[in-house]
Amino acid sequence: MNGKAHQAETASESASATRGLRHDWQKSEVVALLTQPLLDLVDQAREVHRRHHADGTVQLASLYSIKTGACPEDCKYCPQSAHYAKTTGLKREESLDVDEVLAKAAIAKEAGATRFCMGAAWREVKDGEAFDRVLAMVRRVRALDMEACVTLGMLNQSQADRLAEAGLTAYNHNLDTSPEFYGEIITTRCYQDRLDTLQRVRRAGVEVCCGGIIGMGETIEDRAGLLQTLANLDPHPESVPINALVAVPGTPLQDRPPIDPLDLVRMVATARLLMPQSRVRLSAGRRSLSREAQLLCFLAGANSIFYGDKLLTTANNDVSDDLALIEEAGLRVGPADSSA
Ligand code: SAM
Ligand code: DTB
Ligand code: SF4
Numbered sequence: 001m002n003g004k005a006h007q008a009e010t011a012s013e014s015a016s017a018t019r020g021l022r023h024d025w026q027k028s029e030v031v032a033l034l035t036q037p038l039l040d041l042v043d044q045a046r047e048v049h050r051r052h053h054a055d056g057t058v059q060l061a062s063l064y065s066i067k068t069g070a071c072p073e074d075c076k077y078c079p080q081s082a083h084y085a086k087t088t089g090l091k092r093e094e095s096l097d098v099d100e101v102l103a104k105a106a107i108a109k110e111a112g113a114t115r116f117c118m119g120a121a122w123r124e125v126k127d128g129e130a131f132d133r134v135l136a137m138v139r140r141v142r143a144l145d146m147e148a149c150v151t152l153g154m155l156n157q158s159q160a161d162r163l164a165e166a167g168l169t170a171y172n173h174n175l176d177t178s179p180e181f182y183g184e185i186i187t188t189r190c191y192q193d194r195l196d197t198l199q200r201v202r203r204a205g206v207e208v209c210c211g212g213i214i215g216m217g218e219t220i221e222d223r224a225g226l227l228q229t230l231a232n233l234d235p236h237p238e239s240v241p242i243n244a245l246v247a248v249p250g251t252p253l254q255d256r257p258p259i260d261p262l263d264l265v266r267m268v269a270t271a272r273l274l275m276p277q278s279r280v281r282l283s284a285g286r287r288s289l290s291r292e293a294q295l296l297c298f299l300a301g302a303n304s305i306f307y308g309d310k311l312l313t314t315a316n317n318d319v320s321d322d323l324a325l326i327e328e329a330g331l332r333v334g335p336a337d338s339s340a
Contacts, residue, residue: 023234025274030224030231034270038262042300045269049301052276057334058298058326059279060307061115061149062108066101066134068093068313071121073153073188075176077216079248079313080121088250090313096133098140105141108308111319112333115147117172119312123188124154131159135166142167149209154189154197160204170207170239173197178225181218198233210237211283214267215245215259223267231274239304240278242267244285246314259285261293265300272301279304287317291325298329 033041070092074083079090095101105116118137125131134150141148150163151172163171176182179191201208210233212226230237244259264285271280281304282289282297289297310316326333 021236021276022274023232023236025228025231027221027224027228030228030270030274031220033273034224034227034266035220038266041266041269041273042296045272045301046299048276049272049303053301053303056331057303058331059115059281059304059334060113060322061117061147061281061304062105062111062113062308063117063119063306063311063316064095064101064104064108065093065121065312066095066118066137067120067122067130069121072123073186075186076252077176077185077213077245077248079251081251084251086250088248090250096130098133098136101137102140102144105144105146109144109146111308112323113146113307114334115149115169116141116144117149117151117306119151119172120153121312122153125152125156125159127159131162135162138163138166138168142169151209154193155200157200157203160197160200160206164204164206168206170209171201172209172239172241173201174211174213174241174243175226175229176212177216177218178222179229180225181216181222185216198237202235207238208233209239209241209281211239211241211243211271211281213243213245213284214263215247215256215285216253217256223263224270227267227270227274230271236275236278238278239281240271240275241281241283241306242271242302243283244288246284246287246311248314258288261289261296264289265293265296268297268302269300281305284311284314287315291321294325295329298331304334 069080069090070082071080074081079088108116138148147169149170149172175194182191198208244264245256247254247256268280280302282302283306
């Protein structure tokens with residue numbers, strides 16, 4: 001860790017203690033929050049949200065896939081895994097051309113996004129030309145005065161440090177579910193591999209974006225276990241994407257029934273209570289939510305969305321519908337919130 005990152009980590013630890021943020025949640029406490037009467041939960045979450053995010057901003061983050069498909073991992077929810085390519089029919093594609101990616105970032109900025117997230121279907125980063133291009137993309141997205149986020153799979157410390165030097169704002173690496181349920185969903189890596197990468201990102205002084213997915217057949221305890229693990233990271237992840245499974249045909253989870261949108265509201269509200277200062281991002285699966293369900297999520301403390309017609313390989317909500325809903329709710333497009 002470089003001196004600056006170490007100082008930042010120490011300062012953040014003591015600030016965390018004085019602000020009363022907790023990192024010692026028990027599973028039973030999280031289950032109790034998650035399963036209490038819905039209006040009590042939403043009331044509490046709203047109160048915490050207003051206290052910590054008085055400016056009422058919603059951050060718009062746009063996603064772009066710089067390397068699609070043919071991933072060696074076997075994540076059962078993911079259309080990009082090579083293990084299911086025969087049944088999903090998804091073809092490998094690479095758009096590692098820096099100018100082309102930058103043109104997408106400029107379009108996203110023009111449409112109102114303040115963060116540009118680039119995703120690669122890699123198990124891990126390998127040093128070499130592709131990674132050098134990603135570093136160049138990060139530098140140029142930052143030069144556009146946008147926040148830059150990448151999600152590239154596992155990293156070693158020197159790769160995390162190089163991303164930090166390039167000016168990366170945040171690294172997305174999800175824990176997806178509880179430690180207990182993880183092995184049912186992914187067998188080609190383990191929970192500890194994820195935690196190790198997250199720690200390297202933190203040590204490099206880059207913000208952590210880490211969340212999970214509901215709707216994969218997990219129990220309430222698994223949902224609580226995910227939130228408990230996230231909240232016990234110290235410091236908390238600066239952003240917490242909450243995804244609802246997009247059941248893509250050809251993946252092993254294709255037949256999972258859709259989630260109850262109120263379960264998503266519960267996840268958002270509980271994430272807000274456990275991680276008061278983080279940005280809670282409504283992520284995949286938002287397209288199947290009504291305006292009313294999205295509004296309830298905003299009420300419960302969501303303050304960011306993925307914005308743009310496409311996520312990585314699947315469709316996302318219409319941008320003009322999103323802007324209209326934000327306006328009708330009386331929210332403002334972020335990023336002013338300095339506690340995030
Ligand atoms: N390969 C990298 C990794 O796994 O970290 C980055 C890309 S991966 C597609 C990023 C995240 O997208 C996953 O961790 C998962 O949480 C989410 N995701 C992927 N497919 C999804 C789906 N069908 N429904 C909901 N979330 C999904
Ligand atoms: C996150 O938590 N969700 C995003 C982003 N981080 C990288 C990805 C969602 C992917 C949904 C399926 C797809 O479009 O391929
Ligand atoms: Fe690969 Fe990421 Fe998809 Fe898993 S989630 S198969 S690691 S792209």
